[in-house]
Amino acid sequence: xxxxxxxxVLPPWVTVRALRRPPRADGLRHAECLALMRLASPAVSWExxxxxxxxxxxxxxxxxxxxxxxxxxALGRRLAGGWHxxxxxxxxxxEVAAFSGLPVRAGAWDMEEPIVAVTLAxxxxxxxxxxxKWGRPVERLVVNHPGTTFATAAIRPPRTFSTxxxxxxxxxxxxxxHGRSAVAEGHTHAVAMAEQHRRDFHHESAFMRFRxxxxxGTWEGRRLLPS
Numbered sequence: 001x002x003x004x005x006x007x008x009v010l011p012p013w014v015t016v017r018a019l020r021r022p023p024r025a026d027g028l029r030h031a032e033c034l035a036l037m038r039l040a041s042p043a044v045s046w047e048x049x050x051x052x053x054x055x056x057x058x059x060x061x062x063x064x065x066x067x068x069x070x071x072x073x074a075l076g077r078r079l080a081g082g083w084h085x086x087x088x089x090x091x092x093x094x095e096v097a098a099f100s101g102l103p104v105r106a107g108a109w110d111m112e113e114p115i116v117a118v119t120l121a122x123x124x125x126x127x128x129x130x131x132x133k134w135g136r137p138v139e140r141l142v143v144n145h146p147g148t149t150f151a152t153a154a155i156r157p158p159r160t161f162s163t164x165x166x167x168x169x170x171x172x173x174x175x176x177x178h179g180r181s182a183v184a185e186g187h188t189h190a191v192a193m194a195e196q197h198r199r200d201f202h203h204e205s206a207f208m209r210f211r212x213x214x215x216x217g218t219w220e221g222r223r224l225l226p227s
Contacts, residue, residue, distance in 0.1 A: 001029075002063050003089055003210060005118065005164055006056040007036065007152075007219050008082025014075070015054045019156050022056075023075050027065020030098050031058040032120060034154030034162055054079075055154040057118060057162060059099065083219040085166075087116055087210035094206040096120050102208070109211065111171040114226045116164070116212050121205035123159040131201045137188040145183060147172030150224040159203075166212070168226050 018033040036053035060066045069076040151165045167173040179190030215225045
């Protein structure tokens with residue numbers, strides 16, 4: 001099994017179609033298609049749903065299935081012109097039904113190796129004001145954190161949200177999660193998680209940890225994995 005995360009600039013109608021009907025292909029176990037959003041942007045703005053920019057997070061039976069999709073599927077060929085990273089699954093906290101087959105832990109890691117984190121959540125819509133109140137300080141923390149090489153988020157209305165971050169090391173990521181980062185507002189993620197435990201924002205949510213295997217293409221003219 002292999003996972004992948006894709007970013008591409010596409011015509012709006014292609015993104016909207018993918019949001020409404022995700023791709024189906026041989027060897028594709030599940031795909032989440034979302035419109036990119038800019039972390040830490042105003043709560044009400046066009047930056048919160050960029051229909052010209054598609055993100056796709058997917059799980060495949062093997063790398064050959066991903067290669068076939070990129071070469072033969074109509075959406076896959078468009079995504080092949082963008083950027084993507086291939087991922088080895090390692091760990092999850094929480095659970096989302098679409099990826100329920102993932103074990104809680106599937107491998108070991110070195111605290112100094114690069115790591116990719118993906119969150120996926122189905123929001124309880126009445127909790128949106130609380131989610132924004134406690135989540136936006138975390139967005140500012142992550143996007144400005146010296147430990148990240150890239151951080152973004154994505155949405156599929158009305159209630160699916162995802163974040164995607166690339167970290168120089170597992171240690172820097174876990175320090176951020178637990179409020180140990182020596183940066184401005186370094187406590188905000190731990191505070192938000194305490195509020196989440198007090199009263200859940202989501203119907204279901206998962207925080208997933210992956211080892212980056214290979215990077216393909218560029219995003220906004222640059223490579224994203226740590227060099």
